[in-house]
Amino acid sequence: MANYIAxxxxxxxxxxxxxxxxxxxxxRLMPGDIVDxxxxxxxxxxxxxxxxRDHLGLNDPLPEQFVRFVGGAVRLDFGxxxxxxxxxxxxxxxxxxxxxELGALALIMGVVVGIPLGVFSAVKQSxxxxxxxxxxxxxxxxxxxxxxxxxxxxxxxxxxxxxxxIGHVSILTxxxxxxxxxxxxxxxxxxxxAGATMRMLRATMLEVLRLDFMxxxxxxxxxxxxxxxxxxxxxxxxxxxxxxxxxFVFLLSGSAIIEQVYGLPGLGQLLLxxxxxxxxxxxxxxxxxxxxxxxxxxxxxxxxxGLIDPRTRIS
Amino acid sequence: MAVAxxxxxxxxxxxxxxxxxxxxxxxxxxxxxxxxxxALVVFLFIAAFAPMLTPQDAxxxxxxxxxxxxxxxxxxxxxxxxxxxxxxxxxATRFSLFLGAAATVxxxxxxxxxxxxxxxxxxxxxxxLQRLVDAAMAIPFLLFLLLVVTMLGPGFLTIAFVIGLYNxxxxxxxxxxxxxxxxxxxxxxxxxxxxxxxxxIVVRHVLPNIMATIIIIASLSLGSSILAESSLSFLGYxxxxxxxxxxxxMGAEARPYVTRGPWxxxxxxxxxxxxxxxxxxxxxxxxxxxxxxxxxx
Numbered sequence: 001m002a003n004y005i006a007x008x009x010x011x012x013x014x015x016x017x018x019x020x021x022x023x024x025x026x027x028r029l030m031p032g033d034i035v036d037x038x039x040x041x042x043x044x045x046x047x048x049x050x051x052x053r054d055h056l057g058l059n060d061p062l063p064e065q066f067v068r069f070v071g072g073a074v075r076l077d078f079g080x081x082x083x084x085x086x087x088x089x090x091x092x093x094x095x096x097x098x099x100x101e102l103g104a105l106a107l108i109m110g111v112v113v114g115i116p117l118g119v120f121s122a123v124k125q126s127x128x129x130x131x132x133x134x135x136x137x138x139x140x141x142x143x144x145x146x147x148x149x150x151x152x153x154x155x156x157x158x159x160x161x162x163x164x165x166i167g168h169v170s171i172l173t174x175x176x177x178x179x180x181x182x183x184x185x186x187x188x189x190x191x192x193x194a195g196a197t198m199r200m201l202r203a204t205m206l207e208v209l210r211l212d213f214m215x216x217x218x219x220x221x222x223x224x225x226x227x228x229x230x231x232x233x234x235x236x237x238x239x240x241x242x243x244x245x246x247x248f249v250f251l252l253s254g255s256a257i258i259e260q261v262y263g264l265p266g267l268g269q270l271l272l273x274x275x276x277x278x279x280x281x282x283x284x285x286x287x288x289x290x291x292x293x294x295x296x297x298x299x300x301x302x303x304x305x306g307l308i309d310p311r312t313r314i315s
Numbered sequence: 316m317a318v319a320x321x322x323x324x325x326x327x328x329x330x331x332x333x334x335x336x337x338x339x340x341x342x343x344x345x346x347x348x349x350x351x352x353x354a355l356v357v358f359l360f361i362a363a364f365a366p367m368l369t370p371q372d373a374x375x376x377x378x379x380x381x382x383x384x385x386x387x388x389x390x391x392x393x394x395x396x397x398x399x400x401x402x403x404x405x406x407a408t409r410f411s412l413f414l415g416a417a418a419t420v421x422x423x424x425x426x427x428x429x430x431x432x433x434x435x436x437x438x439x440x441x442x443x444l445q446r447l448v449d450a451a452m453a454i455p456f457l458l459f460l461l462l463v464v465t466m467l468g469p470g471f472l473t474i475a476f477v478i479g480l481y482n483x484x485x486x487x488x489x490x491x492x493x494x495x496x497x498x499x500x501x502x503x504x505x506x507x508x509x510x511x512x513x514x515x516i517v518v519r520h521v522l523p524n525i526m527a528t529i530i531i532i533a534s535l536s537l538g539s540s541i542l543a544e545s546s547l548s549f550l551g552y553x554x555x556x557x558x559x560x561x562x563x564x565m566g567a568e569a570r571p572y573v574t575r576g577p578w579x580x581x582x583x584x585x586x587x588x589x590x591x592x593x594x595x596x597x598x599x600x601x602x603x604x605x606x607x608x609x610x611x612x
Contacts, residue, residue, distance in 0.1 A: 015446060030462065030465045131347065135347065142538065144584065146549050147587070150565065275462070287458060291453040
């Protein structure tokens, strides 16, 4: 087990390193840099451009900049935002809380809705209920979530002159207002997760329900609900957990648009603004953080198989 | 389900091959997929003949009519420039579907080649390619799209290529998995032992056996590409105006006016959702039909 984890961690660090190379190179291949953006905004004389680039370290040789980036990342010191001068580490910690709250709420809602509906759909296979549930699930993954977000703002505003609460309230200052601000965005974000969970679980449940041990369980007189919960669901959940892991990652990146629409200053919004400012340092730091979370999530997902299914435990 | 019924599916008698009856049979077995198929046919028709079907010029601006409500004159209302939203939704069908199709073609090419090379050749090449796939999967999808689109500049084919690239790279692992399992089959070993060159084994033995997987991923990829384009457009990195796509209409165009003219965003979103829904249910039906393990469920 320790060997397995060590091997996985080694592979993961290779992945992270590659992500760093890709992002480092691609942000610098975008046309224009932060100095152009800055001078465009302030209208300073063009002569200042080179001076500013020297000052920000953008004229240093690329390998030197890369080593500085990697060195800083290892020490968890990402430097300062080129645009605002804020310390990036603090910025990441502040923003991460918002995105995580959004993602976690969406994850809970998606799973709480998706798992029971998926089980129902499989148990009632080929009945009208199954068709309705399946259609709802596919609708859930087909309707763009940002469209739902826009509609939740546009329609009440236009017809009833009402708007859902927009913006961020800290959970520490006012927990109830905080929940009011996060429930709707999290719900919108959870719809596709619920749909995907439900579809996947229905498919795996159908496979498991046909296996011999299910017949045994039924033959030995277990109640239907025990059969479903203890025997079928437990076996059917494994691929679903992989999917939920992958989807959590999607929630993190998908939240960028939701944060934008509902005015939540999370990681996604930080990423979008730093891309348009060409704030290399911030883009790199956010990407690195997200990549790290993704790799870690995948590792945890793989390790969690052992908890659910003793057969896959690595000895 | 009767055994006779199964045999009928497995060995259709040549006389009994009435296409209409076959369709009715398919429709009975897969009502959702049939709905998807019919809806897609309608949308393909709209895409092909859009300029002839639009009641008004989709590009004609008129300040006087700006943001008028849906009504008899403008079924879906007008946008901030007074353009007819219904006509633009019809015309956007063409651009959105074509963009999705182009992205899917790129994706198929990329995941098929990557998956086949990585799976069949194996060794160092496999290890190297798979680490790249890992890295691509660890970069958030929107960031990947935004970076590359900003890098290459927005354009119809660029956007299709970038979406196809992401879908292609991340899905190549599924193809690689299928290739690995086919590679171990006896018939591949037999072909190799009689000296069939590797490229021929890949084309004649491996490729036909992973075709079902390739098609299923393609159908998923078509829906997700159309969605991906709309998220890009929503953030203002989409296809440059004035050609409409649904994402463009509800995103970049509608967002500033959405509280004054919600129809600007509502109708393109409905059209997009119906198309993606249809593609997804059709893809499901296709998967059930192509995957023998799932047949007759």
